[in-house]
Amino acid sequence: MDWTPFIQRYEDELLKNVIPFWQEHCIDRECGGFFSCLDRDGSVYDPNKYMWMQWRIVYMFATLYSSEYGKGREDWLQIARDGYDFLVAHGRLDDGSYCFQLNRKGEPAMGPFSIFSDCFAAMGAAALFRATGEEMYKHEAESAMTSYIRRIPNPKGKYEKSLPGKERYLSHGSYMILANLGCEMRDCLDTDRYDAECRQAINTVMDKFFHPGLRVIFENVRPDGSFDLDSSEGRFLNPGHGLESMWFVMRYGETHGDRKLIRRAADYTDAQFRFGSDPEFGGIFYFMDALGKPSPELQHDMKLWWPHNEATIAALYAYRLTGEPRFLDRFLEIDAYSFSHFRAPLYGEWFGYLNRRGEPTHLLKGGKWKTFFHLPRCLLISLRQMKLLASR
């Protein structure tokens, strides 16, 4: 297998398409922070500042600066630093958590109802510490991480709408993100402080969320690990989320030399591809019902960019770590689908949203939920996998 053309294409995509698009369009030079709601040509269609999107931009520019592509890119570092200053000054609450949304000027606009604001703050600050070695960033990373862990038992806080009659579930998202956060903190802060939480989260993901009979990762399971097959929420699947989760686990397994864990995660990766792929039109479904019953989500059969980014990474990780050709086939399939369907022919970046047939339903390049994150992370991590494969 000659990886050279792939490496060339992914480097071009990252360095000549995706990074320049965001660097040119996302910075709010007047008020600080970033615009993430960017139309097809990069123009701003909504000026609000959504915390997940903001911190992900900080994380990504800081991570790119520390990467093999970041040498001398002080401009990337400065973007991350400026973003950090804006977000800590405007979005941080007294208890160390982050509100969900600021208005353009930086005034808090939506309360801290999402624990993932804290998660991405921790990742962004940690990446800045790795990039600079400056203690301030480490301190904030630990503060946000502490807030995230503290909030896991009641992530929505006072905004929680559930009453005692509601079936209780563990959420796959909380655990998979914690598994990844542990790895990020370890890499960026060079600490083993979160290793126990990280290992426990990985055990929870692997032991509780994969349904052995149906062979797919559930998003919600009962606290005792049993599956609720009677309700839509209990049967809810998000195939791209499961694939993302599995490369997090493989990454952890490689760091800790845990071959058994890698073997198991690769096995689940294969199962996830089988369950989540659309046999008719290609690509990976956004949401599914474990028993094929109706999805309560209107957009369930759409094809989104990010599950395909995560699938790309998962396939490459599994192929590199197991050598099994089935994962190479999955990579080639997803790569071909992604570049032919999501890549925008004009103005750069990728479309985010396709209908089941693979036609764009939106021409936006960024939004309330799409920012400078999944795509550049996919390109960067995929490049690392490919280079390792090529060097064998």
Added chain:
Amino acid sequence: MDWTPFIQRYEDELLKNVIPFWQEHCIDRECGGFFSCLDRDGSVYDPNKYMWMQWRIVYMFATLYSSEYGKGREDWLQIARDGYDFLVAHGRLDDGSYCFQLNRKGEPAMGPFSIFSDCFAAMGAAALFRATGEEMYKHEAESAMTSYIRRIPNPKGKYEKSLPGKERYLSHGSYMILANLGCEMRDCLDTDRYDAECRQAINTVMDKFFHPGLRVIFENVRPDGSFDLDSSEGRFLNPGHGLESMWFVMRYGETHGDRKLIRRAADYTDAQFRFGSDPEFGGIFYFMDALGKPSPELQHDMKLWWPHNEATIAALYAYRLTGEPRFLDRFLEIDAYSFSHFRAPLYGEWFGYLNRRGEPTHLLKGGKWKTFFHLPRCLLISLRQMKLLASR
């Protein structure tokens, strides 16, 4: 124009298709209340009880009982009575508001974060009073109505996530629903107690939400009546909602002999059809952006059953009250689209969700947001319009 075949078809649809489907499948004979999550064949795919859906079933069976089709249908009345008993016993909170969701057994599962739970409780109880004359129902209708009006300034209560930095908007939904509620209370309870609120709501809808330059009804406007064209929330449109709103206004105008109001609502109805129709694949878009910028909603270009139900009523109302042929054309177009695209070929009822091309993306007949309400209401009210037209 010979209305006979239309009347025949709509009566068959209501009496031989839609009512029997729900009557057979929606009643939970074990725990009380209703199932609304019904798969294509009527089987239950989720047992949870969503308050909007529950009260709408009560409202619809009680309304049908009082209608020209309800003579001797004590079975319909009993369904509404039983539903009422279940919901008042289990879903009503001490302050007269209603929680959003019960579990199958009737235990409160999600708190009262939606004001529309109270709205549909008021409508259901009022319809039962009209059907029976029993004071208990009137009392509950007034209680729920009072709760609804009380909550309008802060509809989400303690679950409100907005902070001071958030742009404030008036919501079209709150006012249009109040306009309709006023008419329902007047019809059912024979009271003019809510006439002032109703008139004020109608004035707000007509004076503030219609953009005279773009000629379309906005969903969110600033409290001073100015339009926010800079944000997605400010530019958000829901064409079917606007059409529903306009037949509420025409209904009010007819009751009060206000020809000028009718004239204006018909004019807006025409504008709404022009703005919201899909010139390529037919039907009415679910969501739009007033300036054609990207919609933040993934499902924006889908075709949903209910906007087509509301469009049918709006077109017939406007045609009957103005006599203008353009509204007859609109009715014929929407009627043809609806019956050829939404009507399910097997097991009865209609599909709820089509992609932009008009292909079903879900085969469900009921769900968390689809119940025994928009379709039977559309058939019943359309039949009345057609019979009045036919009798000229």
